[in-house]
Amino acid sequence: MTPYAWALLGLVLGAGLGALVVWLVVRRAAHKVRGQIVNRHHLGEILAPLRAAVVVVSEADFVLAASDFARTVGMARGSSLFPAEVGNLLTDARREQRILECDLRLAGPAGEPVQLAVRAVPLSNGAAVVIGEDRSEDLRFSETRRDFVANISHELKTPIGAIGLLAEAADSAAEDPAAVHRFLGKLTKETRRLNELVSQIIALSRLQAADPMLAAHEVHLAQVLEAAVARCTEIAEAGGISISVQAQPGLQVVGDAEELETAVTNLVQNAVAYSEPGARVAVTSSIADDQMIEIRVSDNGIGISADDQLRIFERFFRVDAGRSRASGGTGLGLSIVKHVAVAHGGEVVVWSRVGHGSTFTLRLPRSREGISE
Ligand code: ADP
Numbered sequence: 001m002t003p004y005a006w007a008l009l010g011l012v013l014g015a016g017l018g019a020l021v022v023w024l025v026v027r028r029a030a031h032k033v034r035g036q037i038v039n040r041h042h043l044g045e046i047l048a049p050l051r052a053a054v055v056v057v058s059e060a061d062f063v064l065a066a067s068d069f070a071r072t073v074g075m076a077r078g079s080s081l082f083p084a085e086v087g088n089l090l091t092d093a094r095r096e097q098r099i100l101e102c103d104l105r106l107a108g109p110a111g112e113p114v115q116l117a118v119r120a121v122p123l124s125n126g127a128a129v130v131i132g133e134d135r136s137e138d139l140r141f142s143e144t145r146r147d148f149v150a151n152i153s154h155e156l157k158t159p160i161g162a163i164g165l166l167a168e169a170a171d172s173a174a175e176d177p178a179a180v181h182r183f184l185g186k187l188t189k190e191t192r193r194l195n196e197l198v199s200q201i202i203a204l205s206r207l208q209a210a211d212p213m214l215a216a217h218e219v220h221l222a223q224v225l226e227a228a229v230a231r232c233t234e235i236a237e238a239g240g241i242s243i244s245v246q247a248q249p250g251l252q253v254v255g256d257a258e259e260l261e262t263a264v265t266n267l268v269q270n271a272v273a274y275s276e277p278g279a280r281v282a283v284t285s286s287i288a289d290d291q292m293i294e295i296r297v298s299d300n301g302i303g304i305s306a307d308d309q310l311r312i313f314e315r316f317f318r319v320d321a322g323r324s325r326a327s328g329g330t331g332l333g334l335s336i337v338k339h340v341a342v343a344h345g346g347e348v349v350v351w352s353r354v355g356h357g358s359t360f361t362l363r364l365p366r367s368r369e370g371i372s373e
Pocket of ligand 1: 266270271274299301302303304312313316317318319320324325328329330331332333334335358
């Protein structure tokens with residue numbers, strides 16, 4: 001063979017070998033990719049941590065893999081798909097060759113209702129995926145909002161109805177100045193109540209809409225306490241109740257001064273409203289530990305039973321609705337306090353004994369600025 005022929009043979013052999021190597025690499029890669037897609041074990045590993053209920057089924061609706069959540073809510077049991085609605089939805093989706101959806105209510109691990117938005121997705125190879133997105137939180141939110149609106153409507157109706165009746169009564173008693181004076185006094189009281197209720201509703205919805213920490217700044221607690229107590233002094237004096245303030249100097253938190261003042265005012269107002277004449281209310285602020293400061297509002301008033309303590313932070317909950325209304329209460333004060341506490345990264349807790357009094361403690365993260373220990 002001539003050198004030229006040798007060179008040509010070498011080139012052909014080299015190219016052939018190269019092509020073989022490329023083919024082997026591609027085949028191996030393709031195998032790997034195919035293996036990753038079809039391997040049930042790997043699929044199970046991928047699906048397991050998903051927050052949604054995801055189930056992959058074969059052509060014969062045999063469960064190939066499922067997320068842990070799908071198994072927790074019982075959408076996949078062993079190798080079967082549950083409940084029947086999901087199976088029917090999948091059958092329809094396959095027949096129509098398109099994604100179909102339905103809402104489904106299942107039970108969580110503790111029997112709590114789990115609301116799922118389910119989609120059945122047929123795949124080209126005959127298999128299918130069922131995806132159930134957890135909508136329980138949305139459902140709870142809309143239920144809470146519905147209850148809230150129903151409560152607000154009810155609460156507004158009472159003073160508005162009373163104002164209408166009192167106006168009519170004053171009008172028909174025009175000949176009797178003493179009666180007119182009496183009716184107008186009550187009218188003023190109901191108007192104030194309506195005003196307070198509307199202000200509290202606006203305060204609560206503002207709190208829910210905006211994060212106070214977005215425009216947070218250093219707040220001097222001593223000033224907050226002084227301002228809150230100043231707002232309650234008149235009503236306390238009228239009820240023969242004394243208020244003392246003891247603020248540890250230099251304490252600051254990061255937050256919204258106005259909201260913090262509203263929260264402390266609500267606590268002091270309650271301490272005054274739910275105490276008898278001659279009672280004492282003490283308002284203090286101090287360092288709780290390395291992380292937190294505490295604002296305490298204590299009274300030796302009527303106290304709250306253990307059962308009621310579990311509910312007093314709910315919107316519109318009152319132990320004694322008559323007493324609350326008589327003192328201008330709206331049933332929203334403590335839920336506002338709780339919102340403010342949580343929005344500032346803190347909490348509010350209560351200690352109370354019926355007939356002995358109550359202490360509400362607002363715990364807030366402390367700011368290092370201006371602290372002199
Ligand atoms: P309200 O406007 O009725 O005071 P809140 O949300 O502030 O509404 O309080 C809810 C209920 O908790 C009150 O109606 C009252 O029954 C009870 N409560 C709150 N603070 C005190 C307190 N310091 N002492 C006794 N009961 C209290």
